[in-house]
Amino acid sequence: MSLEITLEGARVLRPEGWTDTPLSLAGGLVTDAVARRVDLSGHDVLPGIVDAHGDGFERHMAPRRGALRERDAGMLAVSSELAACGITTAVIAQFWSWEGGLRGPAFAQEVFESVALMRGSVAVDMRLQLRLETHYLEAFEAAEAAIDRFGIRYVVFNDHLPHDRLAEGRKPPRLTGQALKSRRNPDDYFRLLLDLHARGPEVAPALDALCRRLAAKGVTLGSHDDRTAATRAEWRGRGARVSEFPETEEAALAARASGDFTVLGAPNVVRGASHAGNASAQALIAAGLCDALASDYHYPSPARAAWRCVELGLLDEPAAWRLVSEGPARLLGLADRGALETGKRADLIVMEHGSRRIVATLAGGQVAWMTGPVAERFFA
Structure with missing residues (x-):
């Protein structure tokens, strides 16, 4: 099942560089529609x-x-x-x-x-x-x-x-x-x-x-x-x-x-x-x-x-x-x-900002890997 969420509070690596603009996902794709919000403060979101x-x-x-x-x-x-x-x-x-x-x-x-x-x-x-x-x-x-x-x-x-x-x-x-x-x-x-x-x-x-x-x-x-x-x-x-x-x-x-x-x-x-x-x-x-x-x-x-x-x-x-x-x-x-752009596959990873440790991976909007406290943020 692909998630319908909006990731906010994180740095997001877009084609133009780092941005703090929220990233929305739905139907396995990056979208512009705002959905249930997930606070990822202290993390970075990058293309898979x-x-x-x-x-x-x-x-x-x-x-x-x-x-x-x-x-x-x-x-x-x-x-x-x-x-x-x-x-x-x-x-x-x-x-x-x-x-x-x-x-x-x-x-x-x-x-x-x-x-x-x-x-x-x-x-x-x-x-x-x-x-x-x-x-x-x-x-x-x-x-x-x-x-x-x-x-x-x-x-x-x-x-x-x-x-x-x-x-x-x-x-x-x-x-x-x-x-x-x-x-x-x-x-x-x-x-x-x-x-x-x-x-x-x-x-x-x-x-x-x-x-x-x-x-x-x-x-x-x-x-x-x-x-x-x-x-x-x-x-x-x-x-x-x-x-x-x-x-x-x-x-x-x-x-x-x-x-x-x-x-x-x-x-x-x-x-x-x-x-x-x-x-x-x-x-x-x-x-x-x-x-x-x-x-x-x-x-x-x-x-x-x-x-x-x-x-x-x-x-x-x-x-x-x-x-x-x-x-x-x-x-x-x-x-x-390959890039977090509207209409492309929701392939992304979530990293802890300081340690750069990968704590979550979404492929086609589906959870492929998730560990530690970040899971509570996604499913609270």
Whole structure:
């Protein structure tokens, strides 16, 4: 049930900046009609977070290697964690990869089915992203069928093959652990990698054809871990206008110069550096090379990263928050959310003004998360 209320006494982050004008909600939307008043003095109201890429759901669905998978119960727990972190729209980023295990097609089907089951029963809007490995050619047809079946509207392309080593016939580091993780014999796993690498000449034509078909269906396309301007140009030529987690400033600059969207990792901002030694998200934001911050592997990070940008003097508060709300909504083509404007979805979070602790999350006007004394204000 969506609430019909007017929030007053709080600072509200509108598109024009902070205001103390009351915010009214009805029918799941921001409205101009005044309804039952809720006093939120001492709090801030901000647009709900739109998370353009997150795989933190894995720990809920498969908490330990070899342990019983908690498919539907796990995804329900994911929705609760998302709401507690202020995320009202979440893109569940799932691999479709030769790597197997949690990255294989079988697990992907479980994830897609679970998200489909949750729709309509939880307030958070959970959407799907399929992350397709570029050299997994024999799985392209099945991946496209899954995209059609589950209505997936965001596909990103990855290439996790260690090509330099494979070109020399050398085993990559940590091969044994990766093989066992996917329940394969290490020698068989190495032969698989060599076979995938050898199919390199077939990859570009297959990708060109697949991208044309997906673009014709209105699917948003992106590339992952761009390193060079040439790589970004190659993906742009296929219609992939989103650059996820570019590894270098060169790639990020190329994306910006061509009007492509750039997604950076919020954990990178919080840590102050990439865990893999790539370009610092803080530096790229300072250079104006970021359109959206995504949770990546840690759902609490988007909110924390936005405030970190403010603390470091990289952006003011409205601009920093746009990186986790309006920016990602725009790149996903979701014009109905990302800002607290009349007629848009009533997706919002309530924060304690001093501590910045999230105490309530409303998605589509429905209570998705609420804790502490603020609940008494809503339901007094």
